[in-house]
Amino acid sequence: MGHDRMTGAIPDFDLAVVGAGVVGAMTGHLALEQDPGLRLLTLDQLERLDQDVPNATGLSAGLDVPTGRDARQRELAARSTALYRRLRAERPGLPVRSLDTFWLLARGNVGRLRETMAGPVLEEADPDALDGVFPGLRPSGDQTLLRSDGSWRADVAGLTRALLDEQRGRPGCAVWEDEEVTSLRPYGDGFLLAGEGGRPLARCRAAVVATGPWALHGPFGERMRAAGLRIKKVAAFHLDLRPAEGAPVLIFEDDDAFLLPQPESGRWLFSFTSQEWDVSPVLGPPAALSGGDYSEAVRVLRRYAPALAGALSGGRAFYDGYTRDRLPLVEPVPDHPGVVIAVGGNGSGFRLAPAIAERALGLLTPGHLNPRSLGPQSLGSGRS
Known part of the structure; x- marks a missing residue:
């Protein structure tokens, strides 16, 4: 070459x-x-x-x-x-395939979310629609569940x-x-x-x-x-639970996190926000999940779906430019x-x-x- x-x-x-x-x-x-x-x-x-x-x-x-x-x-x-x-x-x-999208967030933040949508329409969703998909998931009194289409995963x-x-x-x-x-x-x-x-x-x-x-x-x-331009760590955990074919993505909008089905791998991916900044794929050690990452993942899951927090199993970390x-x-x-x-x-x-x-x-x-x-x-x- x-x-x-x-x-x-x-x-x-x-x-x-x-x-x-x-x-x-x-x-x-x-x-x-x-x-x-x-x-x-x-x-x-x-x-x-x-x-x-x-x-x-x-x-x-x-x-x-x-x-x-x-x-x-x-x-x-x-x-x-x-x-x-x-x-x-x-x-x-x-x-590349389409998938349904559900959003769980505080009622007071729905208006702001609607403003961010670039095409898809948000609709009220019945929590019963997620029975059997996310065990124990129920919006609290100040939360609401919404649904939209137009999403893809690849x-x-x-x-x-x-x-x-x-x-x-x-x-x-x-x-x-x-x-x-x-x-x-x-x-x-x-x-x-x-x-x-x-x-x-x-x-x-x-x-x-x-x-x-x-x-x-x-x-x-x-x-x-x-x-x-700064470089930040991006992190996600795996959940050792097998999603059904056609399972939706569930987005926790207020915490900038989501649960994505990966049926081909027999697991869910839980993506959340890492605040580890100014890292480098060249100068520093390889990206890795930390104890702080685990604590943050558990915190978010316990807030919305406590039954899922115990299913965390391994994961992935890498870097991206921001x-x-x-x-x-x-x-x-x-x-x-x-x-x-x-x-x-x-x-x-x-x-x-x-x-x-x-x-x-x-x-x-x-x-x-x-x-x-x-x-x-x-x-x-x-x-x-």
Whole structure:
């Protein structure tokens, strides 16, 4: 892969996507949809993206509920849902499926929740509808149970793999795993991607940097740090209870937590909010569940469904990038025209991936992706 040491040749591509998580894979998918003849390269520093690999895609809960804190986030959520719906219609074999959604929250917060909905309609729900699904679950006097549709869940690693495999099968396209990009600099009328020690990897006319929680340690990391990007732990426990086929997701809105059925794994996933900030997949130890995480999970479950607290059994933890306004950071790099950064999933990378990818590609002009040759140049002729 990369620079041919025998001939000195460096492979040319029209577009390079740095990061093969769900945002990067979706960026490549939409780019090829727009231009099937595009020469596309996607690179990732991990050897593989799969379930239980410690990254935001491999360990994602894979829940898409179209909501948003403000109009901008709701616009992204609605657009992503529409793109996922189209993708599922075109490729019904993809591991994306719809599911019912129930919400348990204080009555006084219902109005605020309604304002966040990006399409689905909230309706009052009968608690009896959840009999046999969540033992002992009953709203207290100041709580209410609501229902909505329009949600999706996915095997995010499987979805990402399918999109990347599609790219691998196209002439002129490639997916390189276990290939870290440490720099991206102007070179001729495009850019040079380099690895450790400045080793040349490839040339491209344009690039999208979608490095997820590794963003602060890759190309333009200091720029992203200056923009306010921080890395936070995302955590979830497993519940050793088998959900019925077709079981719904239950969202505890007031505690930013949810119970997601995973019937293919014979368990439930309980996602809650970790407040462990400024961590790093590069500098620190691997993400892990802590005693504090367990205490928080038990606290939330005991508040809503005490019978479930004793079923906690193992879990998962990983990192993701968060922005100040909880909106994805998608912007061009001013001194690198033709390069766009697309990071800051804010724990919603899967949910917003199509809209993030679409926005990133929209910031590239047709001239950036013109598939003419980059021209023969020696490595020494690139601009620094």
